[in-house]
Amino acid sequence: MSVGESVARKDGPDKVRGLTRYIDDHNPAGCWFGATVRSAIPHGRIKNISFPKGTRWDRFVMATAKAIPGRNCVPFLTEDLVLLADGYVRYVNEPILLIAGPNHDEVERAARAVEIDYEPLPAILTLDEAIAAGTTDGCQVPRPLHIRRGDIEEGFARADTIVEGTYRVGHQEHVYLETNGFIAWWEPDGRVVVKGSMQCPYYVQRALKMLFALPGEKVEVIATPTGGAFGGKEDFPSVLAGHAALLSREVGRPVKMVYNRTEDFTSTTKRHPARVHYRTGVDKEGTFTACSVDFVLDGGAFITMSPVVLSRGVIHASGPYHYPAIEIHGRCYATHTPPNGAFRGFGVPQVFFGIERHVDRIAARLGMDPVEIRRRNLLKPGMRTATGQLLRDGVSAAEVLADAVDRSGYRERSKRPAPGPGEPRRGVGLALYMHGAGFTGSGEARMKSLVGMRLTRSGRVEILTASTDMGQGTRTVFPQIAARAMNIDVDQVFVAEPDTARVPDSGPTVASRTVTIVGRVVQQLAETLARRILRFVAEEQGGGPDGYALQGTHVLSREHGTPVGTLADIAARMTEASGDVYLEQGYTLNPDIRWNEETHEGDAYPVYAWGCTVVEVALDPDTLEVQTTQVTASHDIGTVVNPVLAEGQVEGGVAQSIGYGLYEEVHWHEGRMLNPGFTNYVIPTSVDLPDIDAGFVENPFPDGPFGAKGLGELPIHGAAPAIANAIAQATGIDVCELPVTPERLLAASNAAAQGARDDRHDPASETKKGEAT
Amino acid sequence: MIVTFTINGRSCQIDVPGDHRLLDVLRVNLGLTGTKEGCGEGECGACSVLLDGQVVNACLIPVAQVDGAQIVTVEGLEAAGGGPLQEAFVALGAAQCGSCTPGMLMSAYGHFLESLRNGDDPQDREGIRHALAGNLCRCTGYQKIIDAVSKGYEELARMPSLPPAAPAPQTGHNDPSHGGGPGHGSLTG
Amino acid sequence: MARSLAEIRFYTPKTLEEALAIRAAERSDAMPMAGGTDVMVWRRAAPDEGPAAYLSLWGLRELKQITKRQSCIEIGATATFAQLARSPLLRENFPALVEAARHVGAAQIQNRATIGGNVVNGSPAGDSLPVLAVAPAMVVLTSKGRGTRRVPFGAFYTGYRQTVLEDDELLVSFELPLPPPGTWSGFEKVGSRRAQTISKVMAALQARLDGDTLHGVALAYGSVAPTVIRLPRTEALLEGCSPSERLADDVSGTLNQEIAPIDDLRSTAAYRRFAAVGLLRRLLRRCAAAQGRAAA
The missing domain is CATH 1.10.150.120 ([2Fe-2S]-binding domain)
Known part of the structure; x- marks a missing residue:
């Protein structure tokens, strides 16, 4: 029974002894170092690249776009992203030239010495500028998306009150503690091998195939233990792997490229800035009658992942609520800023800040309790989502709401007495949310995630998958699932190093899909392998396979309850008799799932996971500093495979969301990030976070492994909007932008005070405001 | 310059420029890659090591300043x-x-x-x-x-007593009214 | 990392005399360094603009002492903030300095960063500066050729990151006059989070409580001007008043005339002005509470 147990993570002992070897811990003999010369301007043409005296340029090897043997393209959903700018730059720090040499510091110095002349062109640098301009020169955008259900006009006509609001969020940096890094080399047989920190070995392989015009078998990608990713190592590693491989091809030696923190901050992807506008009709009882959503993203200079970020955001923009009529419009604009990319939540944290803040504002307008208005409108089994998906079982919005409200003491906390002078003002806020696990619509049917499983000669079970472990625990939970399916000890099972030369393509390690999708295949393979072992034993020992059972490290005779052999002995004989015992299987999507990509109608996800986070904050009246003093989270992720690891995911997601809500902000000047370091890009430390009460409601998903849904992204949705709601409750300030810094609170409070003063001079304003609702 | 120090209980002597970071000396010169670089500017603590019993960021220590010091890294933590x-x-x-x-x-x-x-x-x-x-x-x-x-x-x-490999810090503290703990201010650099 | 092109010289003198001789010979070619928590960051940020040599003061035991003298506490320039935070002498006489020391970075930084380094760096965000300004400290500078001179802390800075320190001199210690009985001192800081943070605004207050009124008021702010500043007009308004949080709001107009904060990466001028009053409110509230305790 290893599913449901907190098996200690298998890579833990090495990690606490400093023995785990991340990419920067590898130094192959004869390895050179690579550095990147980047654009100094946001938009323009490259007139000239020069190499001034004072540097021994003959000691270095360089590569520009001209050196790329295949296409100068890193393919994602579209094929617009270039590996190296070729005469034309679209954002500050776009890579232009690569340089390699035997000494790291000297290569960096040489890269700084390269001079580039530009012909600057007008640049679009913010989402507001892009919206105003409509288009951005030199950049493409994904197609807009629209969802429509029900009669919108009728819904708004029926409403007693209409509440509108615009909500804004900026960039968020992933801040994985291990920066991006790769080592690349070319084998004498013409194969390129890259190893590094990543989520998606087969994405990297695909990019290298296109860049070097090579077939898959000539491209080997090895994922080293990955020191945090959060989506930041979904797309970008394909670029860095391409750079390292190109330099290595030019140099004829292994080339290592590991970014320092500054370069990682300035030059890799971030969460998309967004603006989302909600217009909601609600009747006197607080039931929603209609909703119109306008969701706008800043994609940066290239499309990369933006179409699916937009799509996921649009699908989740209705929140965990039911509307008789709803329309959702999503657009993505381009700016001359670094491409924005995958980040835990993938377009959804942006809309949940909007919807969950908006629902609280509606409640305030109606004088309703925030819990009650949610309870009244939340999705229940038998209802349809905005995409028209009929929700059957596994809908836990009501359960997680009740659980989080109860355990947090939300009711008592929202009725605190007013603080004395100098005492912090306390507020409590909540957010309710869901997240669809796996790829959208029929994505998993197209992906067909292949997983391999081998019974080794020594009787151990090896799981072969491209799913990487970036800290979330793949290497531990897959063995738990297989061990449970086979009824063997979890120590008998291990996960192979993700190496495309050895492991099949189980898809990228993204979209909260690892356990619920890939894990499902692991379960099925393990069941098949167990049957095969028992059949072999039956053939050897007589009787039918049903007469035997696996247990721990042995095969037992069911009749006598006694061991008939160890797995090790049996595996050795099986291998002897029939060679390598290896199985491979793909994922089969439930055939009932129907999805129309064009209209965004149908079953967007096989299943949703549900969550509610309650946050209490204390606001210092002297400085407007906000401290999170209590967090209670309730999540339905189906069956919890490993409680300690699952709590770890929740606690980490909550922490990242608190960062998003209170601290994290990218500052820009003329397209350049001004705060590319931990001094001024502020994430929470151990004294900024409270203890987090992470509870689970288990509502099993029949198509998941032993009932498991997806978990990774879900917990990042709640804390930020809950904090905004808590601050609004404590202060009366109408918080509509993240992060809620003291500076922003002061500005909002001054603006509100100014508004009140203006109102006093304008006797008509009350009526006008009344009409505006 | 020649720098001599004790690393995880073993004496060590290396010849490196004095301004090189202790972090690079540990990771590159000594192959002790357990100590990580997270930011290189003393903000993240991923390169924390014990220097004469006190936690410090190895990315901010010029190696010349550890001459004569005792250093413990994660590789030596168990023994310490x-x-x-x-x-x-x-x-x-x-x-x-x-x-x-x-x-x-x-x-x-x-x-x-x-x-x-x-x-x-x-x-x-x-x-x-x-x-x-x-x-x-x-x-x-x-x-x-x-x-x-x-x-x-x-x-x-x-555990019965202070672990053997836990040296007291080099503080040079001379506060006359200071009560002090065990081994306070006894080591020199 | 392999060796740099031109090797940078690194001096590790064991005595102050040795250090002063090197300083006199190298002048501005050798950058003095104590715990390295600022210097090593600059070295990384601007690798092409570093000095030709470093002069390490870390090994000078004689500069690490915290000592009680006849009429002052002498703090050696390379005493670390960890030392300051634990010092019973400072806890007793300058609790504000202990508070400031605890606000510097986190454990790793406090174990290396020195009070002298904090002051010579000259950043208006240096955590110890407002406390030294209200003490008020005397800065002791020494050179090989010209001996020792004492500069009042208020005259040490001549502009943004500009000091009177000559290129043959080293800052060796601070002398903080022993405060008269009944003196209260406190330090307050607001940063972007609760630890390991650079100040947006900070303030230190030192005053003698005579009955329930403030006397000899000294008030200093950091991060609101090119250098740390004393607020003489606000101090004059506070003189003779009874400490209360309302008092902060009463003097806020003058306070805001005396500070000149700017918008930058870490905050806005408007917020700094708001928080500057808030920090004074906190200080006066704490001072009033201490006075209440003393009276009880």
């Missing part, structure tokens, strides 16, 4: 007596991606030694939070780390 912390980190899920883990462990052990020297209670949860404030973690929300540190301290407290 920090094993119970390592076990607790594994058992309680305090390590996720593992990048902050070595530095976090060194800070935790440094705080324990500091508390012993000052006669403070290492178990105070707020005290643990403050002791770890110089170590950024992006995976855990710190909670499981704090739990594991607390459990590790419990185990450490059961």
Whole structure:
């Protein structure tokens, strides 16, 4: 029974002894170092690249776009992203030239010495500028998306009150503690091998195939233990792997490229800035009658992942609520800023800040309790989502709401007495949310995630998958699932190093899909392998396979309850008799799932996971500093495979969301990030976070492994909007932008005070405001 | 310049430019890659090591300044007596991606030694939070780390005496009214 | 990392005399360094603009002492913030300095960063500066050729990151006059989070409580001007008043005339002005509470 147990993570002992070897811990003999010369301007043409005296340029090897043997393209959903700018730059720090040499510091110095002349062109640098301009020169955008259900006009006509609001969020940096890094080399047989920190070995392989015009078998990608990713190592590693491989091809030696923190901050992807506008009709009882959503993203200079970020955001923009009529419009604009990319939540944290803040504002307008208005409108089994998906079982919005409200003491906390002078003002806020696990619509049917499983000669079970472990625990939970399916000890099972030369393509390690999708295949393979072992034993020992059972490290005779052999002995004989015992299987999507990509109608996800986070904050009246003093989270992720690891995911997601809500902000000047370091890009430390009460409601998903849904992204949705709601409750300030810094609170409070003063001079304003609702 | 110091209980002599970072000397010259670089500017604590019993960021130490010093890295933590912390980190899920883990462990052990020297209670949860404030973690929300540190301290407290490889710090403290803990201010650089 | 092109010289003198001789010979070619928590960051940030040599003061035991003299506490320039935070002498006489020391970075930084380094760096965000300004400290500078001179802390800075320190001199210690009985001092800081943070605004207050009124008021702010500043007009308004949080709001107009904060990466001028009053409110509230305790 290893599913449901907190098996200690298998890579833990090495990690606490400093023995785990991340990419920067590898130094192959004869390895050179690579550095990147980047654009100094946001938009323009490259007139000239020069190499001034004072540097021994003959000691270095360089590569520009001209050196790329295949296409100068890193393919994602579209094929617009270039590996190296070729005469034309679209954002500050776009890579232009690569340089390699035997000494790291000297290569960096040489890269700084390269001079580039530009012909600057007008640049679009913010989402507001892009919206105003409509288009951005030199950049493409994904197609807009629209969802429509029900009669919108009728819904708004029926409403007693209409509440509108615009909500804004900026960039968020992933801040994985291990920066991006790769080592690349070319084998004498013409194969390129890259190893590094990543989520998606087969994405990297695909990019290298296109860049070097090579077939898959000539491209080997090895994922080293990955020191945090959060989506930041979904797309970008394909670029860095391409750079390292190109330099290595030019140099004829292994080339290592590991970014320092500054370069990682300035030059890799971030969460998309967004603006989302909600217009909601609600009747006197607080039931929603209609909703119109306008969701706008800043994609940066290239499309990369933006179409699916937009799509996921649009699908989740209705929140965990039911509307008789709803329309959702999503657009993505381009700016001359670094491409924005995958980040835990993938377009959804942006809309949940909007919807969950908006629902609280509606409640305030109606004088309703925030819990009650949610309870009244939340999705229940038998209802349809905005995409028209009929929700059957596994809908836990009501359960997680009740659980989080109860355990947090939300009711008592929202009725605190007013603080004395100098005492912090306390507020409590909540957010309710869901997240669809796996790829959208029929994505998993197209992906067909292949997983391999081998019974080794020594009787151990090896799981072969491209799913990487970036800290979330793949290497531990897959063995738990297989061990449970086979009824063997979890120590008998291990996960192979993700190496495309050895492991099949189980898809990228993204979209909260690892356990619920890939894990499902692991379960099925393990069941098949167990049957095969028992059949072999039956053939050897007589009787039918049903007469035997696996247990721990042995095969037992069911009749006598006694061991008939160890797995090790049996595996050795099986291998002897029939060679390598290896199985491979793909994922089969439930055939009932129907999805129309064009209209965004149908079953967007096989299943949703549900969550509610309650946050209490204390606001210092002297400085407007906000401290999170209590967090209670309730999540339905189906069956919890490993409680300690699952709590770890929740606690980490909550922490990242608190960062998003209170601290994290990218500052820009003329397209350049001004705060590319931990001094001024502020994430929470151990004294900024409270203890987090992470509870689970288990509502099993029949198509998941032993009932498991997806978990990774879900917990990042709640804390930020809950904090905004808590601050609004404590202060009366109408918080509509993240992060809620003291500076922003002061500005909002001054603006509100100014508004009140203006109102006093304008006797008509009350009526006008009344009409505006 | 020639720099001589003790690393994880073993004497070591190397010839490197004096301004080179202790972090690079550990990782590149000595192959001790357990100490991680997270930022290179003393903000994240991933490169935390014990220098004469005090936690410091190896990225901010010019190697010339460790001449004659005793250094403990994560590779030597178990031998230095920090094993119970390592076990607790594994058992309680305090390590996720593992990048902050070595530095976090060194800070935790440094705080324990500091508390012993000052006669403070290492178990105070707020005290643990403050002791770890110089170590950024992006995976855990710190909670499981704090739990594991607390459990590790419990185990450490059961041990009969201060671990042998836990030297006192070099403070040069000369505050006449200072009570001081065990071994205060006895080492020179 | 392999060796740099031109090797940078690194001096590790063991005595102050040795250090002063090197300083006199190298002048501005050798950058003095104590715990390295600022210098090593600059070295990384601007690798092409570093000095030809470093002069390490870390090994000078004689500069690490915290000592009680006849009429002052002498703090050696390379005493670390960890030392300051634990010093019973400072806890007794300058609790504000202990508070400031605890606000510097986190454990790793406090174990290396020195009070002399903090002051010579000259950043208006240096955590110890407002406390030294209200003490008020005397800065002791020494050179090989010209001996020792004492500069009042208020005259040490001549502009943004500009000091009177000559290129043959080293800052060796601070002398903080022993405060008269009944003196209260406090330090407050607001940063972007609760630890390991650079100040947006900080303030230190030192005053003698005579009955329930403030006397000899000294008030200093950091991060609100090119250098740390004293607020003489606000101090004059506070003189003779009874400490209360309302008092902060009463003097806020003058306070805001005396500070000149700017918008930058870490905050806005408007917020700094708001928080500057808030920090004074906190200080006066704490001072009033201390006075209440003393009276009880």
